[in-house]
């Protein structure tokens with residue numbers, strides 16, 4: 301069956317605003333709960349809420365109806381026969397990016413909407429500060445900008461005029477940001493007593509917590525220590541191998557290592573998993589079981605380190621020439637002082653050690669998930685040649701590579717992320733009463749996750765030509781309908797304007 305999307309109707313309803321009553325007709329539903337696809341179904345959305353899901357069939361005991369829903373004269377309607385509908389994606393580790401990285405927040409928001417991303421956990425307001433993130437969140441809530449729903453986190457220490465190293469001061473800071481409107485705190489590691497105080501106070505004020513366990517602090521508290529103290533999510537993977545060291549307590553650093561040098565940091569990081577207890581060992585299993593029983597979530601962000609195992613792939617990604625802005629290109633270019641820009645002199649030895657790391661890391665994530673662990677799909681785009689939206693779809697593919705089925709990957713990238721952000725009663729799945737955060741795609745993403753990439757899935761033809769299918773066609777955020785392709789064409793315009801006097805990314809790199 302070929303999916304049918306009525307472009308004229310789409311143009312009519314894609315106003316960026318919610319509709320009084322909108323009916324999506326004939327869709328195949330992947331609801332994000334892990335249940336199998338079903339359809340055709342009609343979904344009724346009133347303003348920002350899913351109010352009815354009618355599946356067709358003859359089994360009323362299975363919530364099926366033999367008669368199709370008849371739209372009223374006032375209803376907006378979209379005929380979508382055979383199209384797939386999914387909950388909007390939740391980017392569980394996202395940064396809007398500051399002026400040194402991106403031309404504007406609009407560029408980032410539209411890349412997200414163009415990929416069906418309807419919620420982002422803005423992990424720290426690092427480059428623009430909390431007030432900026434809160435303002436973007438407000439504008440998005442009021443439908444004044446085209447953007448996903450933004451869950452604002454703030455980095456530890458924001459707004460303080462000195463480094464906070466006293467537990468009571470840390471508690472006072474937590475209370476301040478809670479009152480200011482932050483929904484979570486992003487940590488990079490702290491002295492154990494300050495970390496404990498911060499996590500405790502955050503819990504008392506219902507703030508989420510996420511930590512990138514920086515090497516400078518991991519000897520005092522690894523990921524399992526902070527999980528025991530109440531940390532909600534472990535970002536990336538740092539601090540996990542250290543929880544499984546059996547013949548040392550601190551990483552074996554080269555004698556000339558300097559943490560501030562990003563090339564040093566990444567080269568040494570590539571050897572961490574191999575230094576830890578192996579898969580299937582008692583220590584490996586106990587560590588996983590304890591994370592699961594503590595309810596600690598993991599957000600691996602596999603995609604953002606992919607350049608470490610294959611630098612050429614990320615430097616020459618297909619989407620760079622049309623979608624990657626000049627600021628990002630400059631930010632990505634090798635400069636060991638810039639966060640994550642470590643590629644000068646990155647060679648075979650470094651890539652091979654990272655490939656071995658990935659295999660161990662993916663086994664860990666797969667075992668954690670199989671035993672009931674909570675996972676999120678996070679992109680961390682804006683670093684290491686990773687572009688907003690595209691990076692998240694790559695993350696889905698890498699979760700699949702870790703051994704999780706495509707159906708479960710979609711659950712991780714939707715309901716999983718919503719749970720981690722503490723908003724799973726509001727969004728994350730297609731269920732009556734939930735917020736209408738959805739994406740529609742004409743191909744089946746369970747067969748091929750690549751159809752979610754903004755530039756589509758490109759197939760090479762016998763005559764050497766290429767044809768693209770897919771790409772998200774419609775993104776709905778809190779009932780507001782966006783034509784995903786229009787979002788991406790706006791992004792292409794921004795990049796084309798920047799490239800008027802010379803390409804930002806050449807399609808082929810050469811001597």
Ligand SMILES: [Zn+2]
Nearest residue numbers: 393395423680
């Ligand atoms: Zn990050």
